[in-house]
Amino acid sequence: MTDEQSNGNAAAAVAKEASADGETQSSQRTESAARLARPLIRLAKASGLATSFIDQLGTYTEISDEALIAVLKALNVDASTPQAVTQSIENLEASERAQLLPPTIVGVVGKQTRVELNCASDADVNVSITLEDGSAFTDFTVLPSFNSDRPVLTLGDDLPMGYHTLTATVVTPDDAAATPTAAVPGIRTGTATIINAPERIPVPEAVQERHRWGWMAQMYSVRSHESWGIGDYGDLQRMLADAARKTGADFMLINPIHAGAPIPPLEPSPYLPESRRFLNVTYIRPQDIPEYATLSAETRAKVDALHDSVAYRNEESTPMDINAAWEAKRPALRLIFDAGRSAEREQQFEAFKAAAGPDLDSFATWCLCFEVWGAPWGENRWFFEKTIDDPAVRELVAAHYDLFEFNRWLQWIAAEQVTAAQQTATESGMALGLMQDMAVGVHGLGADAWANPERFATGGVTVGCPPDFYNQQGQDWGQPPFNPRYLEATGYRVYREMVHSMYEHAGAVRIDHMLGLFRLWWIPQGLGARNGAYVMYNHEAMLGVLAIEATRAGGMVVGEDLGTVPDYVRQILAERGVLGTDVEWFSRENDSPNAGDPYKGPEEYRKQALASVTTHDLPPTAGYLTFEHVKLREQLHLLSEPVEEFAASALAERTAMMNRLVESGYISQSVADDVPAHIQEIVEAMHAMLTDTPSLLLQAALVDGVGETRSQNQPGTSSEYSNWRVPLADEDGHVVLSNEVFDLPRVQSLAAVMRGERQ
Template sequence: VYGLASTETGQAGDLGTLRQLFDAVERRGGRYVATLPILAQFLDEPCMFSPYSPASRLYWNEMYLDLGPLAAEVGLPSPTAPPIVPGTLIDHKAQYHWRRHVLDPIAERLAAQPAISAQVDEWAHRTNAYDYAAFRAVGEQRRTGWSEWGAPWRDGTPIIDTRQQAIGLGADGARLTTHVVAQWAMQRQLETIGGGAVGLYLDLPVGVNCEAYEVWRHRNLFLTELAAGAPPDALFLGGQNWGLPPLSPVALRRDRYRYFIRCVQHHMKVARMLRIDHVMGLFRLYCVPAGRPATDGVYIRYPYEELLAILTLESHRSKCALVGEDLGTVPEAVRPAMARHGLYRLHVGQWFLPSKIGNRPEPSPAESVASLNTHDTATFAGWWRGADIDDRRDLDLINADQEASERVDRDHQRAALLAFCGTPSDDEALTDVERAMVSATADLARGPAEVVLVALDDLALEPFPINVPGTTSQRPNWQRRVDRWSEALDADRASPAAAATIASVSTARTPH
């Protein structure tokens, strides 16, 4: 969502621009819009803007509120966003500060209206939102994560059920109001977006930040001396440490899975399809002890049949399809169990392109969600020019000989894919990379996958990736806007490549 910026939203997008994308997808006959996680984040002090390290899996990111309708509801003028400077990255902290400057008085006025105040209060009691809002208010007052707070807040207070209780314990009333009202408004706006003809496809991250609300409130459920990650492999010889405290399988079961159920239900109230990030984590999770390198991790095993049963039950109750992100090192038991419980697999088309002239891309499985790439891979334009190889060499993940070998392989793949495209017509104005992108996407759409996703970055031929796994400050992860996103699905303004891609997908996916 952050990539869908407009002149009204500032540096990053919001639910208003997301709604515009939904409208465009509906006009072109699409069924789903997929997003990265839109969960709560720490965007002030500390500022941690990876959507896969959320401040909670139970509450939304208030930065994405569509502020215009809320301002109109309380008689305030529409907010005027700072202009976007072309070519710059998103400064999440500055964007959040501007949006809070607008949101705070809106929340105050909404809370002052008796009818709305009663709605918010009733909703907050049902969702424990006062407890969460108090946690966020205290964090903003102290400008540190909870692990650095003094007693009694650091050590946990009784669950906070009311505004008066939170203020009595020292939470700032204005901040408390903003967070409670923002969560109520986010839920309302998301339910409206997700209730239309096009379904919302959300992403449930594998865990939360070590300073997250849940770790503070439900410390007994987490193994705080460990961090989830990934073992060493061909791409990351040193392994990966994601900094996410894993759930204790013993405590999770002793709690009768109530926390896990709440996380799932929170998403399924608004989503029509839910992607389970790193679905292998329902089976086993690679964890690194504090102070140890990522090569020294161990696997923790989870009661996957019970977790999958919960997912299946909640899926049925909410009429929300399930997708398991089954990429990377996948134990043998995972995919058969996914099939038994009705979870779709993922298929990444760029991994199955031909490398020999005369061959065609490998087809996706029928029970899958297919796309050319993911947020953790190169975009198609980046793949075409070998930007992912550049990255691995620059990060010392491959040596010079491996780099040379990969570039030869990529040359073969480009040649094979262009041969698969066929001879261009005399009046075709597309470049080679555009022809290849259109052809590869159309082939996915003609295949048996249940759902085919088309990335806005590919329609814009964006060369840079959303995220380079295993990097932090080395790469501007999660900070790029989507170039010309509003034009990509517009029949009159789309580029020739984007128009050809959407037309081919629409033709392939329309029942005849």
């Protein structure tokens, strides 16, 4: 019997309890008392699942029993039969009774933190708190609670910002009877991580002065003659400097630069990385490595020849061949690695490895297995058959230690080059500099999932989103979700390290699918994206991590909060100092989903937001105005309705936007009546509207600056379209290089608009 059949039969058995549900889903907005009383629903809620939700269209939806059972299984909670549900409830209650204190405690800097201990009020309690720097914190009290028979630990309001460790030991005769398996009868010990964070992420002083603006660029798409067929960290450094000095930009948002596969075939999507903890090494520029300058003439000639073998592609406007670029660059990097380093540089490398810790070794081991044993899919079963502690894996590392070390070295070089880019940005006058983009998750067969499977949910569940008016079938992103129980039990260490590593070389971080900090749509294998369930996460803990790391870096956090996002989520984000995302093409009055409905005026945008005209999932504005998305979706057979209907809705949407621009005085009616003849004027008018919003940060897409019309990404496709491989080109299809892009008159004109210098 397959898992799908098993879950289906189990769902049928448990569903017999649902017959008492009275109201229909179409008429109600909350779950009925009868549904809430069902054991399966009680177990699901106690396990952190939402058993109903309101979708983007305002429709009340209840999660199916089938989905609940499958998602509970992924959390190692058995709900396969009514008897199993009862037993799981009992197990959960027993676990809660045995827990002395929660494993993660979130506090607020400058405020007292209270923690109720799960023991008798007259118990002998011993508490110690070790601060992040290793010193002891002694400003706390343990007193009986006025509202219960349990003692309350109160931490003083002078607890510093950071990640601290709380240890509590309780001695009581009652506990000996309750916990006969304790190592020492009558003694219970609990340990917790305290995440003590600022209540609100402070707005940097430069952003407090006035709103700041920046560019959005797909970094890989912008190349120079020194590139290897795709844009690299050298191009990024040049673009940041030029964007600051030539256009006055204060930041640049780029595509995610998380780590990918070590050898081809490479995954083109930057939103499906192999690891979010480490960097994409395919973007390294070999010529910028210090050791390149000291190579022997013979070795340098070999490196240069490898560059020349792909450099001609930098002038091509056709989709980039990312595999060919890496097949030339990787051996060049190996030549530089093999040439050795000075004693000082070797010491720096050793320091990097020590700071990165065991996760770097795990990642390098996965890379080694990938290269020697092959990609971990198809007939190569090592991903499933061997763990990182397998003797065969240890033997492989010993036999190929030079390759293991090479992969660690690549991470060091990538980190150096991204750090140099951020340093150049700030030295050139940018208020924030580099804005990194954090993907939602990782590849299910990637390094993170293999080396540390305990961090992720089991049972083949993946992350996505339920149906909305952007995708009527819902979306399955194919990524395994973090296990919220693991995060909680470990004080969110893996999330802390990931966020910290991003702020090491960034002034701001954009969080893709910000709702994922509150809840994620888990999709059980075989059920389809429509039939998933929301699993709740401790958003206070993860927002606390973001607040600590952003505050330490003097940076900002931007949350992508488009789509099905409850109002309370946006309110909490705003209270915590996290900026939301406002996109002109989506910003209709009353958040209407209907194409053709009126658009908001600029005064209605949020102050606590990053405002832009478009996103990377839409065609550039010039293409959107000329209906490139209609043509492309028809060509790729992506429409679920007649093309005439989709074209009519696109025209209604454009007409509504022109009406807004005319009404607000950004264009004349004659311009609105002849869009194809006034593309640049309309694009600049839409950006001019941004400058009249109260939003703290404003963003212009580089593709809009040069007049590009081609989409970088067409959602719902993989091999059907050249996603994430389209090089930057102007309105005539000519490639635009990184060293010339900010000198183009059209880019300069849009920059003047963003600076508020429009005529």
